[in-house]
Amino acid sequence: MVKEIEKDLCDEKCIHPQSICFIKQNMLDESMVYDLSEMFKAISEPSRIKILHALSRRELCVCDLAEALGMNQSAVSHQLRVLRSARLVKFRKEGKEAWYSLDDDHVVTLMCQGIEHISHLKEK
Amino acid sequence: MVKEIEKDLCDEKCIHPQSICFIKQNMLDESMVYDLSEMFKAISEPSRIKILHALSRRELCVCDLAEALGMNQSAVSHQLRVLRSARLVKFRKEGKEAWYSLDDDHVVTLMCQGIEHISHLKEK
DNA sequence: ATAACATATGCTTATATGTTCATATGTTAT
DNA sequence: ATAACATATGAACATATAAGCATATGTTAT
16 A cells, blocks of 8 residues: 555655655645745845844944945845845835834844854854 | 944944944854855755755655655755755765765754744745 | 935846766675 | 766856946935
């Protein structure tokens, strides 16, 4: 019976059919893989990490971010666009200024866990 | 006194000197940003996500990974190399085969939290 | 209306990275 | 020794992306 299922899921070339069947039965679906990828990609770029970390402390305008992080205005704006489309930050306009803040604390939580993890590795 | 510190840390161009000082005083150091970036980059690539997820279930050889994930052997091998240098997977040789497994449960924990997060978003 | 300013964005360039192909390395069986 | 096999790796190519420049958009003050 189990053999039958394995026969359906695997082809003859399999070296370890059971392993392959097991993986195939437990795979993440494509859209989950895609979303995970997008999320981690969003928080894997050094300048975006700095921006998110800064915003985790307080709401900031583009110009302040640029000045504080030593980036030029255009670069910050481009990265904020990426963070916006990943729904990680939101903003409100106040006159000429755009004040950005985190849209999603959860992602910063992930980032902080990453920080803990790395601090841990460094202690060793 | 506080004004003095701010004067040291900010230049005249600042639009909101206090914000900028605050960020500068609380910045992640460069090496942390770099390490975070490397770690998240390692788990932000679709094929690497699939590989890590598969390995989180059981030890697997290259060929099984390739077959189960529908990738060619070379692509898997290249990605395993990336994961190895990020110290996320380890392997042992057994005859012709190389059996890979996770080196670091913590990173998979991060991945799982990502999955929970996204599932949560999708429910809304 | 005009000037000064804050931000956004299209375009370009430089660089990074994933995949494939061909091949090298190392192992097992005959 | 040779053939078959599993894996690793170098080279080439295609694609993605970050950053800078120039400029557009929208706001405020005069």
